[in-house]
Amino acid sequence: MFTGLVQKIAIVESINSHHGDLQVIIKSDNDFISSVRNGDSISINGVCLTAYNVDKDNKCFSIDISNETLDLTTLTQMSTGYNVNLESALSLNDKLGGHIVSGHVDCMAQVSEIQEDARSYRLSFVLNNEYYAKYIVKKGSICVDGVSLTVNDDIKDMFFVNIIPFTWDNTIMKYYKVGDMVNIEIDRMALHIEKLMLNND
Incomplete structure (x- = not known):
């Protein structure tokens, strides 16, 4: 779950296609990446995706985007250098400043x-x-x-x-x-x- 309060604007560092779906590396900064762990849910332009290969030294992490997600969202528009909104998943002790957001695009x-x-x-x-x-x-x-x-x-x-x-x-x-x-x-x-x-x- 998310709140819809964007925490950071990040940049798409690279995109690799694997049989139609995508592996994408997102470049952020210390403020955001310091709390990201492998397996965390991250909202990227409103889409809930799983972070892995978290590299705190290079301030980046990877995500996989399935064919279904590509069909239903604007993530097909992404290219190297593309700007994206980031938000970490809501914790039980976080303030709910926006509204409850699932990260499932309609x-x-x-x-x-x-x-x-x-x-x-x-x-x-x-x-x-x-x-x-x-x-x-x-x-x-x-x-x-x-x-x-x-x-x-x-x-x-x-x-x-x-x-x-x-x-x-x-x-x-x-x-x-x-x-x-x-x-x-x-x-x-x-x-x-x-x-x-x-x-x-």
């Missing part, structure tokens, strides 16, 4: 607009799968590339968020361009409630 969305608003930025997204639009509600939580955000508004398959300066400066959102694809995780509470209601019918 769908993707396209950045459709970026507007400056005083010191913040207003972003709009279009879902690539309209099915998930029903779970997105005004003032509800949503996870975009591993970032916990509050939905300002939603219209059909679109939703809108406001990015404060701290989030903009400390996540890969500052690199977004119109047309970019992002990973979306719906608030798990909505999915569980729907299933419970359907089972009670």
Whole structure:
């Protein structure tokens, strides 16, 4: 489990393909890598992956990305030098500052607009799968590339968020361009409630 509070922007150092799936080396810094151990779950752009070959001297670790994960997420876009959001898994004594995030991406969305608003930025997204639009509600939580955000508004398959300066400066959102694809995780509470209601019918 994660909180959607990104801890570090890291860089893809290398990518190797093995029968279609990928082995990727992520380069971070001492602040992040010092607490990473082999087998730890790490959120990378909102995708829960397992760290191994942790090299604290060179400040890097490896991850494997399966074909299924590549099919369902934006990680196919990664290349050497690509920036990614990192978050370590939630510990029982950690503060839950964002919302509960599983690291299981539901769908993707396209950045459709970026507007400056005083010191913040207003972003709009279009879902690539309209099915998930029903779970997105005004003032509800949503996870975009591993970032916990509050939905300002939603219209059909679109939703809108406001990015404060701290989030903009400390996540890969500052690199977004119109047309970019992002990973979306719906608030798990909505999915569980729907299933419970359907089972009670």
